[in-house]
Amino acid sequence: MTPLFDPIQVGDLELPNRIVMAPLTRNRAVAGLKPGALQVEYYRQRASAGLIISEATQISPMGQGYLDTPGIYDSAQVAAWKQVTDAVHAVGGRIFVQLWHVGRISHSSLLPDAAAPVSSTDRRPNVQTFAAEGFVDVSAPRALRDEEIPALIEDYRHAARCAREAGFDGVEVHAANNYLLEQFLRDSVNDRTGPYGGSIFNRARLVVEIMQAIAAEIGAGRTGIRISPMTTFNDTARDSDPQALFEHLVARLDPLGLAYVHVIQGETGGPRYPDDAERPFDYAALKACFDGPWMLNNGYGPEDAPQALAAGEADLIAFGRPFISNPDLVRRLREGAPLTPPNPETFYGGGAEGYTDYPTLDADGAVES
Ligand code: 8OZ
Numbered sequence: 001m002t003p004l005f006d007p008i009q010v011g012d013l014e015l016p017n018r019i020v021m022a023p024l025t026r027n028r029a030v031a032g033l034k035p036g037a038l039q040v041e042y043y044r045q046r047a048s049a050g051l052i053i054s055e056a057t058q059i060s061p062m063g064q065g066y067l068d069t070p071g072i073y074d075s076a077q078v079a080a081w082k083q084v085t086d087a088v089h090a091v092g093g094r095i096f097v098q099l100w101h102v103g104r105i106s107h108s109s110l111l112p113d114a115a116a117p118v119s120s121t122d123r124r125p126n127v128q129t130f131a132a133e134g135f136v137d138v139s140a141p142r143a144l145r146d147e148e149i150p151a152l153i154e155d156y157r158h159a160a161r162c163a164r165e166a167g168f169d170g171v172e173v174h175a176a177n178n179y180l181l182e183q184f185l186r187d188s189v190n191d192r193t194g195p196y197g198g199s200i201f202n203r204a205r206l207v208v209e210i211m212q213a214i215a216a217e218i219g220a221g222r223t224g225i226r227i228s229p230m231t232t233f234n235d236t237a238r239d240s241d242p243q244a245l246f247e248h249l250v251a252r253l254d255p256l257g258l259a260y261v262h263v264i265q266g267e268t269g270g271p272r273y274p275d276d277a278e279r280p281f282d283y284a285a286l287k288a289c290f291d292g293p294w295m296l297n298n299g300y301g302p303e304d305a306p307q308a309l310a311a312g313e314a315d316l317i318a319f320g321r322p323f324i325s326n327p328d329l330v331r332r333l334r335e336g337a338p339l340t341p342p343n344p345e346t347f348y349g350g351g352a353e354g355y356t357d358y359p360t361l362d363a364d365g366a367v368e369s
Contacts, residue, residue, distance in 0.1 A: 003309040004333055008050070008316065010293045011221030011259025013094055013169055015050035015316075018309055019330050020262075022297050022318035023053045023098040023172065023226070027130070027349040029070040033058075034080035039070075040087045041356045045327035047093025053172050053226075053262075053318065054084075056100035059159035061112045063180070065102030065138075066130050068349060072097055072159050078166045085167030096170045096224065097163045099156060099214075103180030104141035105234050107131045116142040120183045120190040120197070125235040130348070146194050149206065153213050160214040160223070170222030173210060176264055177228050178236035181207050185245060188237035200241075204249045211253055220257040224295075228264035230274060230281050242281060250289040262295040262318060269321075272298050284313065302333055328360040337361055 005017045030036035046052060058064045058071045071077050081097070088095045104119035109131045111117065119141040128135045144152065156173070163171045175181035183189045184206045190197050196206055207225075214223050227249070229242040239245045250261060265272035265283060273280050287294050296308060297318035305317040323329050325342035332339055346354020359367050 002306040002333075004306050004317070006309075008293065010051065010316070011170065011223070012219060013051070013221075013259070015094065017050040017330060018316045019050050019305075019333060020295060020316050020318040021046050021049040021052040021323045021329075022320035023056055023174070024320055024324060025055050025066070025069060025348065026355065027066060027068040028351070028355065029068045030080075032074075032076050032080075033064070033069065033071040034077050035070055035084050036080070037083075038352060038356055040083050043084050043095065044087040044091060044093075045356060045360075046323055046329075047088045047091045047095075048328065048330040049093065049323070050316070050330075051169075052088060052093060052095040054095060054097045054168075056098045056174050057159075059099050059101055060155040062115065062118060063101035063155070064110050065106035065117070065179075067110070067132060069100075072099070072162045072166065073155070074162075078162050081163075081166035081168070085169075089167065094169045096172050096222075097166070097168045098172045098174050098226070099159050099163070100174040101152075101155075101180040103183045105129060105138055105179055106141075107136050108139045109133065109136070116140060118142055118144050118148075119180065120144065120192055123189070123191065125178075127235040143192065146196060149196065149209075153206075153209055156210045157213045157217045160218045164218050164222075170224065170259055171214060171218065172224040172226055172262060173207075173214065174226055175207050176226045177231060177268065178234035181210070182228070182236070185249065186236065186239040187245075188239055200245050200248045203245070204252060207249060208252050211256060211258065215256050215258070221259050223256075223258050224260040224262055225253065225258060226262040226264065228268075229286070231264060231267045233267060243279075243285065246286055247289050250286055254290050254292075258292060260293040260295050260316065261290050262297065262316075265296060265298045268298060287313070302336070302339070305333075324354075325358045327358055331361060335361070335365055337365060338367075340367065 106117035295316040
């Protein structure tokens with residue numbers, strides 16, 4: 001048997017397999033930035049995953065950066081997400097919510113009182129986002145003052161509390177893809193002085209304080225984190241020393257006893273080891289900094305996912321696009337069945353098409369349409 005189907009203890013949860021549904025932004029939230037009936041069906045269909053990680057979900061109104069992404073900070077959102085978690089649990093699944101703050105990857109039209117996005121810096125990246133009026137350049141950000149950081153940490157803690165009230169089994173903190181938390185981590189963005197800028201220790205401080213606050217609120221065994229040491233997504237240069245930065249961060253998180261660390265290798269949708277890397281990132285050395293379950297992501301499939309587990313490179317593999325178009329991905333991997341390819345035209349926004357209408361195998365293992 002492939003190691004994909006060995007059970008594993010992940011924090012407070014026992015997972016029946018190593019197949020995780022990666023967080024996937026789909027821009028289909030209903031009015032009030034809530035999940036609706038479609039999301040209930042979408043996540044229920046995918047509940048055979050060892051663990052579902054929800055689409056990125058903002059911790060506060062200021063955390064939003066794209067049209068129709070859901071939030072988890074008010075009581076209506078909690079009630080709506082409860083429908084999703086109940087549906088997943090009813091068919092035996094487990095689901096974490098990914099807690100997200102976009103930082104400077106936003107547009108004022110998406111923010112309360114047309115505010116400027118907030119970041120570690122006031123420098124604007126050359127990137128577009130999708131707002132009500134279509135694709136627009138992101139707005140110039142405002143650097144958060146140090147005195148504003150405690151309220152930001154409180155927003156994360158509050159969202160984690162809301163997540164548990166909504167029935168989520170835990171949370172994954174989105175510290176990847178050059179959104180707010182990575183805007184503090186990287187010296188290519190963070191140009192602050194003071195306690196949250198300068199040294200690696202200081203740049204990691206915000207993430208560490210957020211993880212401590214959430215772990216204190218809901219338990220470390222229900223708290224994971226996602227990082228992406230090498231991605232240049234969102235027009236962001238790499239840190240001057242990603243290996244040192246991320247080894248420091250993971251080593252400092254290790255004593256908290258988190259449920260897992262989730263690493264995007266390379267660029268989402270691109271190579272795991274980008275050719276232009278000055279030195280290839282040493283993911284094994286990063287893993288050695290952490291005692292708990294280690295999750296890898298980016299383009300894994302039926303052949304290389306079990307290989308990575310067998311080689312000890314990972315304990316869990318997160319699958320993104322394969323889960324979009326194969327709600328029964330777990331069964332297909334178990335049976336060696338062919339995978340349906342996803343349609344990128346329906347990734348972001350829209351309705352049921354390309355969302356809840358992908359086929360599953362029938363009882364004989366044939367693809368039903
Ligand atoms: C695609 C489009 C918008 C957001 C990420 C949350 O990259 C995202 C995202 C992906 O982490």
